[in-house]
Amino acid sequence: MVDSRAAMDRAEEVLDRIRSRTSPRAIKAHRRRVVGFFRRLRLAFFAVLGVALAGGMIGAFVTPLGIWGFFLMLIAMAIVFFGILGWPQAPEPTPQQMAKSDLPLLPSQTERWLEAQRLALPAPAQRLADEIGIKLEALGPQLAKLDPREPAAHEFRKLMAEELPELVEGYKQVPEGMRRAERNGSSPDRQLVEGLKVVDDELRRMGEQLVSGDLDKLATQGRYLELKYRGAEDQRD
Structure with missing residues (x-):
């Protein structure tokens, strides 16, 4: 009987954990994280586009980029993209x-x-x-x-x-x-x-x-x- 009661208590704890992860507030917090990720993804896309346009203008009106210039531009695009995408979210308020x-x-x-x-x-x-x-x-x-x-x-x-x-x-x-x-x-x-x-x-x-x-x-x-x-x-x- 004691074992049965302990098993029921453990089952109730598991159910409570499941409920806690599917509560409206938890869903809202998850949605906020997803929205924040896609906001950073959009910003990263436009930043990469800006780097590409800047490189194209430099190659067209200032000096040809050449192979090394093209690779440097790709590196700059990668740094900008992953830098913005991996930028940490605002810390929780204290x-x-x-x-x-x-x-x-x-x-x-x-x-x-x-x-x-x-x-x-x-x-x-x-x-x-x-x-x-x-x-x-x-x-x-x-x-x-x-x-x-x-x-x-x-x-x-x-x-x-x-x-x-x-x-x-x-x-x-x-x-x-x-x-x-x-x-x-x-x-x-x-x-x-x-x-x-x-x-x-x-x-x-x-x-x-x-x-x-x-x-x-x-x-x-x-x-x-x-x-x-x-x-x-x-x-x-």
């Missing part, structure tokens, strides 16, 4: 960069940062991260119209650039073998899920208040994360 970014850019930066952390999270937390990403995407146009000096803007920035990274980074510091261990009626996995629920609820409330235009209510009713991973720190101790 919480420090997020804290200093313009308010309209903060939702998309937080969404990208959260996607980069996704595989380090347990399955229930991954689903919550997906929901947070959807809410961030919806909040973007509303925050673009918000004065960054408003208390509501400060609250959103604190939640996204400070509280959320503290929650996730605190969880990642816990050794994997101790993340499910119960201590004082909770575990790091459960604390992470509860903390992400707080973030998700807060984003939903922010969205409702921004839509209604009640910024005073948004500023005064803000609720910061209640979980600071004290339990996770106890686990490490």
Whole structure:
């Protein structure tokens, strides 16, 4: 019976991994990488075309290229093509960069940062991260119209650039073998899920208040994360 239960747990873990790779947010991140690749491919094509045109003009109006000039032009075309194609994508934003970014850019930066952390999270937390990403995407146009000096803007920035990274980074510091261990009626996995629920609820409330235009209510009713991973720190101790 114990072996049967363990097998079911392992099967559930495998299913969770499969779901995590086929979630809407994971599909969107993959699509963004594909679009970025084809954008670089198009840029590389036009750059190679430019090198070829420049070489042709030099051969026609300045001096004949000759065999060696032709080979040099091919080498230059190859360097330009593979250099642009292999150019690394923009690195994922850090919480420090997020804290200093313009308010309209903060939702998309937080969404990208959260996607980069996704595989380090347990399955229930991954689903919550997906929901947070959807809410961030919806909040973007509303925050673009918000004065960054408003208390509501400060609250959103604190939640996204400070509280959320503290929650996730605190969880990642816990050794994997101790993340499910119960201590004082909770575990790091459960604390992470509860903390992400707080973030998700807060984003939903922010969205409702921004839509209604009640910024005073948004500023005064803000609720910061209640979980600071004290339990996770106890686990490490």
